Amino acid sequence: MPHVDPTSSHEVLQRSSGELNTSNEGLELDTSVASTQPERGLPQVRAPPSEPLDRSAVFDEDGRPRPHILCKHFRDGGVLRPEDVIEIIQSAASILRHEPNVLVLEDPITICGDVHGQYFDLMTLFELGGDPSVTQYLFLGDYVDRGCFSTEVTLYLLSLKIARPTAIWLLRGNHECRHLTSYFNFREECLHKYNEEVYDTFMACFDALPLAALLNSTFLCVHGGLSPDIKSVDDISLIDRFREPPTSGAMCDLLWADPMEDEEEQMCPDALYLHNELRGCSYVFSFAAVRQFLVDNKLAGIVRAHEAQDEGFRMFRKVEETGFPSVICVFSAPNYCDTYDNKASILEVNNKLLQIRQFHSVEHPYVLPNFMNAFTWSLPFVFDKVGDIVSLLSGCSANRPASWEDSVFIRRGGVMRAKVKAVIRFLWLRRRVGQKLSVSDRPTPTQNKR
Numbered sequence: 001m002p003h004v005d006p007t008s009s010h011e012v013l014q015r016s017s018g019e020l021n022t023s024n025e026g027l028e029l030d031t032s033v034a035s036t037q038p039e040r041g042l043p044q045v046r047a048p049p050s051e052p053l054d055r056s057a058v059f060d061e062d063g064r065p066r067p068h069i070l071c072k073h074f075r076d077g078g079v080l081r082p083e084d085v086i087e088i089i090q091s092a093a094s095i096l097r098h099e100p101n102v103l104v105l106e107d108p109i110t111i112c113g114d115v116h117g118q119y120f121d122l123m124t125l126f127e128l129g130g131d132p133s134v135t136q137y138l139f140l141g142d143y144v145d146r147g148c149f150s151t152e153v154t155l156y157l158l159s160l161k162i163a164r165p166t167a168i169w170l171l172r173g174n175h176e177c178r179h180l181t182s183y184f185n186f187r188e189e190c191l192h193k194y195n196e197e198v199y200d201t202f203m204a205c206f207d208a209l210p211l212a213a214l215l216n217s218t219f220l221c222v223h224g225g226l227s228p229d230i231k232s233v234d235d236i237s238l239i240d241r242f243r244e245p246p247t248s249g250a251m252c253d254l255l256w257a258d259p260m261e262d263e264e265e266q267m268c269p270d271a272l273y274l275h276n277e278l279r280g281c282s283y284v285f286s287f288a289a290v291r292q293f294l295v296d297n298k299l300a301g302i303v304r305a306h307e308a309q310d311e312g313f314r315m316f317r318k319v320e321e322t323g324f325p326s327v328i329c330v331f332s333a334p335n336y337c338d339t340y341d342n343k344a345s346i347l348e349v350n351n352k353l354l355q356i357r358q359f360h361s362v363e364h365p366y367v368l369p370n371f372m373n374a375f376t377w378s379l380p381f382v383f384d385k386v387g388d389i390v391s392l393l394s395g396c397s398a399n400r401p402a403s404w405e406d407s408v409f410i411r412r413g414g415v416m417r418a419k420v421k422a423v424i425r426f427l428w429l430r431r432r433v434g435q436k437l438s439v440s441d442r443p444t445p446t447q448n449k450r
């Protein structure tokens with residue numbers, strides 16, 4: 001029986017992004033570029049590459065993307081040409097499409113939970129878990145949304161997949177769908193950095209992602225959890241996965257379900273599955289449901305992601321017969337949404353030994369809401385200041401008797417001020433209406449939890 005040792009966790013302390021990956025060839029900070037840009041207000045902050053990478057830099061002679069070049073280019077804030085992005089996504093999709101619904105894997109392997117567009121934390125993950133060009137990795141989905149670097153995360157992972165199709169494994173998360181990426185920010189990010197065709201190509205690729213993995217014939221790895229419609233691992237193989245995930249049924253549950261909390265178990269001791277109120281779809285599954293599934297399928301445990309954890313992981317109740325946690329939850333997005341202040345973790349499985357490794361978040365470039373540029377963002381403040389200036393000018397003659405010219409000037413100033421105010425009000429109103437529209441467009445099921 002495998003052994004798990006959560007106390008042997010290893011922490012990487014918070015560091016500045018400038019120190020990232022200094023041990024990793026190809027990722028070193030190139031200070032020479034900074035020194036050649038004396039006109040920058042903050043010369044120590046490098047300007048992002050002004051041009052997309054050349055095709056010859058993106059692909060090698062065999063037409064395969066070069067992950068280490070992409071990795072550095074993305075870290076510097078660069079983008080690719082849309083046609084190169086589409087080529088990367090499509091060649092990864094053609095590999096994924098041939099994989100079974102349930103991957104069959106053996107250790108040594110490092111299992112990672114949600115990444116959610118946190119590209120700079122993904123760099124720490126690889127620093128901690130080992131160079132992805134030599135280490136076997138299984139990602140449990142949720143690469144996109146929430147964070148502002150989902151295209152970088154996904155393109156880098158897909159380029160790793162193309163480079164090492166039998167060592168980098170990517171499962172589907174509930175966010176890898178049209179529904180959530182339109183509600184959250186991945187679609188907007190694609191349109192901001194690339195175009196609609198790139199977004200559609202991503203979605204077609206996500207439709208090809210496998211749903212689960214069987215590790216060492218001992219662990220079932222999925223993004224969400226179990227389903228009342230899935231009695232055996234073979235049932236997962238029967239699912240038609242090449243589609244937008246439905247809002248109910250086996251495929252939905254694999255991506256969306258959560259383990260039951262202790263209070264829910266106490267309130268409904270006989271229930272195997274209850275409606276998942278928090279998610280608005282799928283189920284919460286009880287310890288008894290997991291235990292039954294594990295016994296029926298001769299497994300030791302479920303490894304899943306999908307829920308933020310303060311420590312980056314959570315071990316659920318042990319099965320008496322095996323002394324092993326029924327469910328292990330791994331979450332790999334530290335300081336989730338830049339607000340949770342949680343640690344992240346990865347799970348290393350080596351020679352049937354399990355080890356949790358934790359890491360903290362690192363700094364990342366600040367991105368304005370809705371990928372707004374600084375000029376658009378600052379317009380209301382500019383108008384506000386213009387209003388102040390007009391108001392100051394119109395009141396400058398207050399200390400002396402008003403002449404005919406003064407009164408005309410005051411009247412004109414007043415008109416100008418009113419016009420400026422109207423423009424400011426219009427801009428704010430337009431933004432508020434835009435925000436309201438996107439909120440009222442709230443889909444079901446909602447992903448309001450994590």
Ligand SMILES: [Mn+2]
Pocket residue numbers: 114142173174175223305306307450
């Ligand atoms: Mn999720």
